[in-house]
Amino acid sequence: MVDVFSGRLLVSKDGRSVDPEEALQNKVVGLYFSAGWCSPCRDFTPVLCDFYTELVEETEPPAPFEVVFISSDHSAEEMVGYMHPMHGDWLALPFHDPYKHDLKKKYNITAIPKLVIVKQTGEVITDKGRKQIRDKGLSCFRNWLAGADIFQNFSS
Numbered sequence: 001m002v003d004v005f006s007g008r009l010l011v012s013k014d015g016r017s018v019d020p021e022e023a024l025q026n027k028v029v030g031l032y033f034s035a036g037w038c039s040p041c042r043d044f045t046p047v048l049c050d051f052y053t054e055l056v057e058e059t060e061p062p063a064p065f066e067v068v069f070i071s072s073d074h075s076a077e078e079m080v081g082y083m084h085p086m087h088g089d090w091l092a093l094p095f096h097d098p099y100k101h102d103l104k105k106k107y108n109i110t111a112i113p114k115l116v117i118v119k120q121t122g123e124v125i126t127d128k129g130r131k132q133i134r135d136k137g138l139s140c141f142r143n144w145l146a147g148a149d150i151f152q153n154f155s156s
Helices: 020-024 039-057 076-086 099-106 129-136 139-148
Strands: 010-012 028-034 065-071 114-118 124-126
Touching (some): 028 099, 028 139, 039 076, 039 129, 065 099, 129 139
Parallel strands (some): 028 065
16 A cells, blocks of 8 residues: 555544554555545445444454545545544545545546545455445455455454
């Protein structure tokens, strides 16, 4: 993920700055393009939250998966107001980082919510993460992992 977030910081749900190189190393990463004002986003976010919780917080060892939220909210306050009650304990690109526009262009985001699953290089595994989670649940993670080319020490 060095290629994607090089030289940037991410923020945790509790507002701490996080080094993406450390936090995303050897993980399948879901880039979650979403916003609190978007009703389909508010519909899918709890589903993603449960998916994340089962994979990362309730599995031993935790699955090598991380979500990075890229906000389309209208203000930093809206973003925080959406993240705190609804999001899992995942990371976000800071609201004021103009890089979100580059990411939307790079991953061809024309509508939200969109969950793009990427390799460590930023190469797309699937841009249909939302549909796959809805259709297949946790089993879709195994396919993402197979396409991710990362060191694996995960079983479920």
